[in-house]
Amino acid sequence: MKLREIAHSRAGDKGNTSNLSLIVFRAEDYERIRSQITAERVKALFADIVRGDVVRYELPLIGALNFVLHDALGGGVTRSLSLDAHGKSLSSALLDMEISDG
Template structure:
């Protein structure tokens, strides 16, 4: 199954850093997200985009994980030639990750 079946995402940017929050629709799925959605898995998914480290922060009270992707926006909004300089489409790429059925 795809991640979008149990979660939704929000994205943001600061300079050349993008963050992607993954929020479980149902809090019962948070432990599953925590277990299967690792920084390494996200780094693999965004290997052609993120040129720096990827950090994961857990927000259990919100049922969410926040991933910070360094060097991911082509220099930042004012420097990038990318069509999606803010990285808003990165949420769609995240939600397309294949996860095991539960």
Template sequence: MKLKEIAHSRTGDKGDISNISLIVYDMKDYELIKEKVTAEKVKEYFKEICHGEVKRYEIDSIGVLNFVLDKALGGGVTRSLALDKHGKSLSSALLEMEI
């Protein structure tokens, strides 16, 4: 299944860092995404654009995984001409991940 079937996402960006939150629709699916969507898998998924570390933070009380991708935006919004690499687009891309 694709992540978009059980979760939605919010994003933000500052400079060359993208922040992607993955939020389950139903708490029964939270343990599944905790198991399947690791920092390493997200790093591999975005390997073409993420040239830094990926950190994962868990917010168990509300069913959220937050990923911080360093060096992922081509230098940042004001330095990159590739609009599709900015934070807002990365959330849609992550939701296409097969788990």
């Protein structure tokens, strides 16, 4: 199943760092994303653009994970030649990730 079936995502940026949040629709799905969506897996998904570390923060009270992708925006909005210099489309790419049903 696609991650987008149980969660939604938002993206933000600051300089050369992208921030992706992953929020479940239902609290009972939080443990599933917590166990399956690791920092390593997110870094592998974005291996072509993320040059630095990926750090995951857990927010169980709101059923969310937050990923900080360092050195991920080609130098930042004012320096990048990327079509999406802000990295907003990264949240959509994250939601395309496959997860197990249970």
